[in-house]
Amino acid sequence: MFRSRMWPFLLLVINLKGADPRQLALQRGVDLGTAVDAQHLSESQYAAVLASQYSQVEPENEMKWRIIHPAPGVYSFAAGDAIVNFAVQHGMKVRGHTLTGDTQLPAWLSDPGLTPSGLQTILEEHITTVVKHYAGRVYAWDVLNEAYADDGTLLPGIWLNTPGIGVPGTGYMELALRWAHAADPAARLFYNDEDDTGLGITPKTDAIYRMAQDFLSRGVPLHGIGMQMHVTAGGVSIPGLVANIKRLTDLGLEVQITEMDVRLPVANLAGASAAELDSQAQVYHDVASACLQFPKCTAIQTWGFTDRYSWIPTAFPGFGDALPLDINYQPKPAWNSIADALASPSTASPANYYRISSGQFLNMGSRSTGAIAPGEMLYFAAPSGPGALVQGSPAAGKYPNSLAGMQVTFDGVPAPLIAAQNGFVIAVAPYEIAAHSSAAVQFDYLGNSSNPISLPVEPAVPGLFTATSTGAGAGLIFDRNFALVSASNPARAGDLIFLSITGEGVSQPAGVTGLSQPYRIFTPLEPLSVTIGGVPAAVAVVWSGPAGLPGMSQIGVYVPPGIPAGNAPVSVRLGGASTQAAVTVALR
Ligand code: XIL
Numbered sequence: 001m002f003r004s005r006m007w008p009f010l011l012l013v014i015n016l017k018g019a020d021p022r023q024l025a026l027q028r029g030v031d032l033g034t035a036v037d038a039q040h041l042s043e044s045q046y047a048a049v050l051a052s053q054y055s056q057v058e059p060e061n062e063m064k065w066r067i068i069h070p071a072p073g074v075y076s077f078a079a080g081d082a083i084v085n086f087a088v089q090h091g092m093k094v095r096g097h098t099l100t101g102d103t104q105l106p107a108w109l110s111d112p113g114l115t116p117s118g119l120q121t122i123l124e125e126h127i128t129t130v131v132k133h134y135a136g137r138v139y140a141w142d143v144l145n146e147a148y149a150d151d152g153t154l155l156p157g158i159w160l161n162t163p164g165i166g167v168p169g170t171g172y173m174e175l176a177l178r179w180a181h182a183a184d185p186a187a188r189l190f191y192n193d194e195d196d197t198g199l200g201i202t203p204k205t206d207a208i209y210r211m212a213q214d215f216l217s218r219g220v221p222l223h224g225i226g227m228q229m230h231v232t233a234g235g236v237s238i239p240g241l242v243a244n245i246k247r248l249t250d251l252g253l254e255v256q257i258t259e260m261d262v263r264l265p266v267a268n269l270a271g272a273s274a275a276e277l278d279s280q281a282q283v284y285h286d287v288a289s290a291c292l293q294f295p296k297c298t299a300i301q302t303w304g305f306t307d308r309y310s311w312i313p314t315a316f317p318g319f320g321d322a323l324p325l326d327i328n329y330q331p332k333p334a335w336n337s338i339a340d341a342l343a344s345p346s347t348a349s350p351a352n353y354y355r356i357s358s359g360q361f362l363n364m365g366s367r368s369t370g371a372i373a374p375g376e377m378l379y380f381a382a383p384s385g386p387g388a389l390v391q392g393s394p395a396a397g398k399y400p401n402s403l404a405g406m407q408v409t410f411d412g413v414p415a416p417l418i419a420a421q422n423g424f425v426i427a428v429a430p431y432e433i434a435a436h437s438s439a440a441v442q443f444d445y446l447g448n449s450s451n452p453i454s455l456p457v458e459p460a461v462p463g464l465f466t467a468t469s470t471g472a473g474a475g476l477i478f479d480r481n482f483a484l485v486s487a488s489n490p491a492r493a494g495d496l497i498f499l500s501i502t503g504e505g506v507s508q509p510a511g512v513t514g515l516s517q518p519y520r521i522f523t524p525l526e527p528l529s530v531t532i533g534g535v536p537a538a539v540a541v542v543w544s545g546p547a548g549l550p551g552m553s554q555i556g557v558y559v560p561p562g563i564p565a566g567n568a569p570v571s572v573r574l575g576g577a578s579t580q581a582a583v584t585v586a587l588r
Contacts, residue, residue, distance in 0.1 A: 022055040024342045025300070026360065026381040028292055031056040031093060032338075033301030035259065037309060038062050038079040041086050049305065049329050051090040055381075056299060058095040058258070059083045060311070063134075066104045069126055077133055084137050085582070089472050091367055093360075095258070095301070096138040098192065099127050100176050101145030102157035109158060116166035119158065123165055123172070124179050131183035136370035140188035142226055142258070143180045144173050148193060152207035170211055174220050181221035186370045186456045192226030192258055198287065199227045200240020209247060216251055224254035229287060230303065232319075233262055233279040238286045242293065249296035256299035257291055260284070261322035262334065263312045272321045281333035284324065288341035295451055300338070361441075361455070364426065364551070365463030365502045366580035367471030373461040374434040375511055376503040377418065377551030382406070382425045382443055389421045394516040399428070399550050401514070407444040411436060416514030416550045428551035430513040433457055434506045460505035460526040460574035464583045465552065472582040475570050476500040478554075482546065490588035493561040496540055497585065498554040499530070504542070504574050511544075518548035526575030530555060532585060533563035563587055 025032035033056030040046040050057070061067055062079035069075055087094045100123070109122070131141065149155050159165055159172040167175065177189050191208060199205055208225065215222040225248050227241075245255050262280045264272040272280070291297035304310045308327040313320045324335035360381035362369055372378060386404035393399075401407060401414035408415045408427040418426040425443070433439045440452040465476035467484065477485040478498045485491050507522035521543045530537045537557040545554040555572060567584035 028342055031299040033299050034305040035060040035303045036083055038082045045329055056093040057087050058097050063096050064104045066106045070106050072108055089470050094138045096141040098142040098145040100159055116163050120165035127179040128183045131180050135184035139369055142192040143176050143189045144191045146193055148204050148207050150204050152203035177221050188223040189221055190224040190226045194228035194230055196235055198231050198236035198241050199244055200237040201243055205244050226256050226258035229257050229260035231262055233283055236283055238290055242290050245294050245297055249294050255297045258301050259303040261303045263316055263319035263322040266320045277333045281337035284334040285337035285341045288338050363463035363503055365465040371456040371458040371461055372429050373458055373503045373505045374429055374431045376429045376461055378427055380425050391419045392417045397516055399514045405445055409442050410439045431511055460577050461503040462572050462574045462577055462579045463503050464579045465500035475583045475585055477585050487586045490586040491559050492588050493559050495559045496556055498556050501553050502551050514550055516548040517544055518546050520544040529573045530557045531571050533568035535560040
């Protein structure tokens with residue numbers, strides 16, 4: 001009975017995902033991203049288009065120094081948090097932008113009294129604070145932005161030499177990467193830059209290439225190069241772009257198109273000619289196709305999505321109409337051309353069709369990405385799979401390692417599969433990876449193997465399942481009759497309630513990978529504590545629950561007295577890790 005109650009919740013997750021047009025991009029192994037402006041998130045049309053069409057967002061300004069660190073020692077995370085929360089609610093990934101770079105710095109950083117050693121301390125503290133604040137929620141950072149001039153020399157600036165932080169050349173860049181890596185070892189760290197010719201082979205991209213080569217050879221944590229791609233309709237050399245993406249990905253780096261717009265010479269929002277819109281569409285198509293040729297080109301992101309809101313008319317007076325949707329959110333030829341590129345098999349060799357990248361997985365409970373834990377139930381955006389939904393069911397007590405031709409391995413150990421469909425697979429990380437610091441995850445569908453992706457392993461990555469499967473709001477919490485606790489069935493002080501959780505890690509006695517074992521009672525090895533309404537709640541039992549679904553456990557806790565009626569926050573801590581914020585239980 002519990003099983004039949006459970007499935008609708010899992011299916012809701014599946015249906016929300018399946019309906020998204022952004023799946024087209026995810027099936028090709030890339031994210032479709034856009035810059036967003038926090039102040040527009042409250043506009044329903046803006047929010048609806050964003051959430052339904054894109055899999056990734058990047059704050060246009062909200063994480064820049066000027067906004068996030070406006071005065072010494074003062075951090076202002078509200079606007080950045082609003083974007084991150086929106087993304088988490090809608091299962092989107094977040095790129096952070098930008099930790100260095102010389103534009104849009106607050107005036108206090110230009111204080112002539114600041115010494116290089118003082119500035120070094122400030123930069124380290126800034127990077128550490130901001131990256132830690134968003135750890136686990138921002139999967140990739142532009143650590144470095146626009147450091148090079150067109151001739152390939154380093155641009156003068158406060159981190160380099162005016163006055164600098166006291167280290168020569170690319171030294172400040174190296175330190176910035178090392179600090180960011182220490183603050184969030186799972187985050188992908190990028191160098192991001194622009195070039196009017198679309199970042200082909202130029203003195204500037206040669207210099208970026210040499211910097212990357214040097215950093216990689218010395219183990220400096222650089223994972224990718226962002227190509228801004230603020231271009232004009234005639235400006236881009238596609239062969240040059242392809243050559244540059246090739247040499248960078250050959251180094252093992254990821255490449256992402258991070259800020260694309262194609263500006264047209266029009267008066268503000270007056271509208272371009274059909275011919276201009278077509279030539280713009282061609283550029284979007286060709287850049288997207290160039291990216292799609294490379295398994296390690298992992299995102300196609302535009303700098304905004306609607307001409308209603310674009311930086312172009314202000315930054316480039318006389319230009320506009322630069323984005324794929326018009327001011328009324330209607331598709332322009334550019335929008336259709338990006339879809340064409342994504343749908344076109346012509347650029348998709350089997351090898352690059354079947355690929356995954358590290359960010360495309362979520363904890364099934366929290367819906368957030370980061371590290372993984374043994375026994376955690378995970379949602380992966382899979383590049384291929386069966387046309388219709390296939391659900392795993394236990395045979396001889398064990399969930400299958402193969403579902404309609406789909407297999408997933410973690411360091412070679414086959415994972416139990418819960419469900420699969422073209423576009424995603426829900427798998428449980430085997431307990432066998434417990435002693436590993438990272439695991440190579442690989443997919444196989446009908447004999448076609450994906451590239452392996454390396455994911456960091458932590459002892460526990462707890463996530464609470466929620467009633468709407470969004471990772472936020474009412475928890476998937478049951479009363480002692482296994483009825484859902486909700487506003488119409490609130491719990492009261494002293495009640496025993498069961499929180500649904502994944503990612504609690506290994507236990508005593510140890511769990512067996514894939515085994516369906518209803519009511520298996522265990523103690524997680526990581527120290528466990530629960531709060532409800534901020535008050536510690538006594539734990540009665542931890543068990544696999546009546547469904548015995550691998551990767552989904554239940555914590556039975558007593559609701560503490562004295563908590564006001566209404567929605568009280570619920571939090572579970574296991575060792576050093578906590579469940580996501582914003583999960584509640586209805587109390588009366
Ligand atoms: C731009 C924003 O879009 C504007 O709103 C702001 O006024 C200036 O900065 N390259 C970058 C981005 O890395 O941070 C810039 O964003 C656009 C160029």
